[in-house]
Amino acid sequence: xxxxxxxxxxxxxxxxxxxxxxxxxxxxxxxxxxxxxxxxxxxxxxxxxxxxxxxxxxxxxxxxxxxxxxxxxxxxxxxxxxxxxxxxxxxxxxxxxxxxxxxxxxxxxxxxxxxxxxxxxxxxxxxxxxxxxxxxxxxxxxxxxxxxxxxxxxxxxxxxxxxxxxxxxxxxxxxxxxxxxxxxxxxxxxxxxxxxxxxxxxxxxxxxxxxxxxxxxxxxxxxxxxxxxxxxxxxxxxxxxxxxxxxxxxxxxxxxxxxxxxxxxxxxxxxxxxxxxxxxxxxxxxxxxxxxxxxxxxxxxxxxxxxxxxxxxx
Amino acid sequence: xxxxxxxxxxxxxxxxxxxxxxxxxxxxxxxxxxxxxxxxxxxxxxxxxxxxxxxxxxxxxxxxxxxxxxxxxxxxxxxxxxxxxxxxxxxxxxxxxxxxxxxxxxxxxxxxxxxxxxxxxxxxxxxxxxxxxxxxxxxxxxxxxxxxxxxxxxxxxxxxxxxxxxxxxxxxxxxxxxxxxxxxxxxxxxxxxxxxxxxxxxxxxxxxxxxxxxxxxxxxxxxxxxxxxxxxxxxxxxxxxxxxxxxxxxxxxxxxxxxxxxxxxxxxxxxxxxxxxxxxxxxxxxxxxxxxxxxxxxxxxxxxxxxxxxxxxxxxxxxxxxxxxxxxxxxxxxxxxxxxxxxxxxxxxxxxxxxxxxxxxxxxxxxxxxxxxxxxxxxxxxxxxxxxxxxxxxxxxxxxxxx
Numbered sequence: 001x002x003x004x005x006x007x008x009x010x011x012x013x014x015x016x017x018x019x020x021x022x023x024x025x026x027x028x029x030x031x032x033x034x035x036x037x038x039x040x041x042x043x044x045x046x047x048x049x050x051x052x053x054x055x056x057x058x059x060x061x062x063x064x065x066x067x068x069x070x071x072x073x074x075x076x077x078x079x080x081x082x083x084x085x086x087x088x089x090x091x092x093x094x095x096x097x098x099x100x101x102x103x104x105x106x107x108x109x110x111x112x113x114x115x116x117x118x119x120x121x122x123x124x125x126x127x128x129x130x131x132x133x134x135x136x137x138x139x140x141x142x143x144x145x146x147x148x149x150x151x152x153x154x155x156x157x158x159x160x161x162x163x164x165x166x167x168x169x170x171x172x173x174x175x176x177x178x179x180x181x182x183x184x185x186x187x188x189x190x191x192x193x194x195x196x197x198x199x200x201x202x203x204x205x206x207x208x209x210x211x212x213x214x215x216x217x218x219x220x221x222x223x224x225x226x227x228x229x230x231x232x233x234x235x236x237x238x239x240x241x242x243x244x245x246x247x248x249x250x251x252x253x254x255x256x257x258x259x260x261x262x263x264x265x266x267x268x269x270x271x272x273x274x275x276x277x278x279x280x281x282x283x284x285x286x287x288x289x290x291x292x293x294x295x296x297x298x299x300x301x302x303x304x305x306x307x308x309x310x311x312x313x314x
Numbered sequence: 315x316x317x318x319x320x321x322x323x324x325x326x327x328x329x330x331x332x333x334x335x336x337x338x339x340x341x342x343x344x345x346x347x348x349x350x351x352x353x354x355x356x357x358x359x360x361x362x363x364x365x366x367x368x369x370x371x372x373x374x375x376x377x378x379x380x381x382x383x384x385x386x387x388x389x390x391x392x393x394x395x396x397x398x399x400x401x402x403x404x405x406x407x408x409x410x411x412x413x414x415x416x417x418x419x420x421x422x423x424x425x426x427x428x429x430x431x432x433x434x435x436x437x438x439x440x441x442x443x444x445x446x447x448x449x450x451x452x453x454x455x456x457x458x459x460x461x462x463x464x465x466x467x468x469x470x471x472x473x474x475x476x477x478x479x480x481x482x483x484x485x486x487x488x489x490x491x492x493x494x495x496x497x498x499x500x501x502x503x504x505x506x507x508x509x510x511x512x513x514x515x516x517x518x519x520x521x522x523x524x525x526x527x528x529x530x531x532x533x534x535x536x537x538x539x540x541x542x543x544x545x546x547x548x549x550x551x552x553x554x555x556x557x558x559x560x561x562x563x564x565x566x567x568x569x570x571x572x573x574x575x576x577x578x579x580x581x582x583x584x585x586x587x588x589x590x591x592x593x594x595x596x597x598x599x600x601x602x603x604x605x606x607x608x609x610x611x612x613x614x615x616x617x618x619x620x621x622x623x624x625x626x627x628x629x630x631x632x633x634x635x636x637x638x639x640x641x642x643x644x645x646x647x648x649x650x651x652x653x654x655x656x657x658x659x660x661x662x663x664x665x666x667x668x669x670x671x672x673x674x675x676x677x678x679x680x681x682x683x684x685x686x687x688x689x690x691x692x693x694x695x696x697x698x699x700x701x702x703x704x705x706x707x708x709x710x711x712x713x714x715x716x717x
Contacts, residue, residue, distance in 0.1 A: 050657040050661050050664070
């Protein structure tokens with residue numbers, strides 16, 4: 001067992017040091033002998049045992065005595081630990097690839113590949129919105145009426161993306177282009193966008209969006225794309241937004257009028273109520289079919305969910 | 315002897331480049347080198363890098379002169395009759411092979427060796443036995459591994475043409491009564507070859523007084539450079555010996571059919587020689603001469619007695635060789651029963667950078683005959699200290715507790 005443990009450890013150390021590479025080769029020879037049911041007579045394990053004992057004895061004679069007597073047992077313990085840690089390491093890499101987090105989808109626990117947790121960052125929705133703060137397990141699309149939200153590829157039946165985001169939120173702004181890219185690439189994916197203004201100064205954009213989508217769905221998506229690339233500070237400037245709409249060929253005055261209409265306010269509030277039914281607690285929250293993705297995941301995570309591990313071959 | 319000052323001459327003992335300070339107890343394999351030797355080697359490459367004895371230019375003349383001075387220094391060091399009796403070789407092994415291949419031994423001639431010869435003084439005779447049909451006989455040692463003069467005398471007769479013995483064993487440090495052995499061999503008309511690899515670094519060799527016929531030694535065990543050695547032969551015998559390795563610089567002239575060999579030592583020094591090594595060896599014998607063998611032996615005995623006293627009663631420790639440290643020169647060879655010798659050596663190295671030799675020390679025949687898998691050998695020299703001995707003994711005691 002010692003040879004296997006040593007082989008793995010020395011192989012890793014060998015990346016950085018030539019002397020460890022030599023030892024790794026010896027260990028590999030030993031492992032090959034063992035797996036082919038031949039005795040490991042290279043002296044490698046004896047040599048390593050002596051070196052280890054030589055280090056341990058300078059710190060504790062008792063520990064050296066123990067290690068000498070139970071060396072094989074200790075090697076087994078390390079072997080089991082190595083196997084377990086290898087399993088978890090491979091699992092972590094796989095999960096990171098598939099979900100963007102080493103510890104599973106939406107997990108905010110530390111991940112060495114994403115040490116700052118960027119893939120799980122959200123702009124939090126005020127907890128006042130809920131009696132009891134929801135968790136990831138509470139997220140659901142059950143009972144949510146999505147019919148009033150803007151949609152792309154409405155006739156697509158296979159898959160659906162339901163994106164809850166906020167124009168002025170950094171993490172939504174990180175996720176949105178990826179989702180748009182996906183939707184552009186896969187025409188069989190139905191994409192619904194819902195604005196939930198976590199930043200209060202952009203409240204009125206929800207109504208603008210609703211009004212534009214009601215009259216000109218095509219121009220809504222152009223406006224939407226534009227809003228996500230516009231400097232955040234300008235989103236609160238109604239004159240700037242009006243200019244933007246004019247630039248897209250929209251009648252800004254007509255949109256303003258629609259926004260001021262109490263019926264619009266009622267409809268938009270109704271949309272917010274529907275969104276809160278999802279129990280989402282921050283933006284972006286992206287539902288792909290029934291699965292919720294909290295925070296801006298890497299492109300591959302969304303693509304894998306839609307098209308499988310070999311998405312890049314499609 | 316100012317030990318502190320002497321140790322300053324050895325750069326490796328002063329090396330503080332992030333490594334633990336070393337305790338070098340492996341001189342029987344190869345000694346450390348003092349600055350004068352290193353400087354002599356450098357001198358060749360820096361200032362006189364040229365051929366000796368062949369070219370006529372200034373550099374060649376300087377190398378020729380330097381090598382000649384080294385030969386003279388070695389001859390004086392060994393008290394040889396003339397410098398032409400000194401043949402430069404690569405090591406003791408080459409010297410013994412030269413004699414084994416070139417001496418006019420006939421079928422059924424007897425060569426006596428001991429039962430604890432280094433492979434260098436065993437295998438050449440085994441091979442010569444197969445090639446020439448000579449008979450190789452083994453003189454058994456006494457129970458304490460000292461030389462068995464009675465057995466030797468019994469084996470000596472007029473069929474014995476050569477007695478080839480290690481004058482100091484690399485196994486246990488025991489020296490043989492060389493003068494007496496030579497005298498008795500000569501009495502029956504046998505020649506004597508001494509493997510002095512372990513003697514020359516530690517004891518004064520007086521070739522004239524010994525009256526030995528051949529003597530081989532290695533430079534690297536006596537402060538000299540690696541790959542340097544000496545074969546001494548009485549001039550008359552060297553003249554009679556056929557050259558072993560032949561080629562450039564061994565001849566005065568050649569025709570397409572014949573070669574006119576140069577006189578000794580040139581006829582044995584074929585090809586371009588290790589001039590820097592020869593110059594370094596000259597510096598080494600001068601350095602040893604300046605320290606003096608009396609001081610060297612005194613220091614070695616002090617250290618070996620201290621080790622022996624400390625470790626004599628260590629459980630499981632089995633000493634190889636006589637109990638009396640005075641009979642073992644600078645060598646303390648032992649094994650811990652049931653413990654692999656390499657493991658002990660590696661642990662000493664790992665624990666405190668104590669460098670010892672482990673295994674069978676090129677005396678496999680003795681270990682196999684005694685059914686001992688291996689041993690650890692601490693070989694001491696004048697540059698070692700009592701503090702190092704203390705470190706060694708305390709470390710070994712700790713190791714003893716583990717097993």
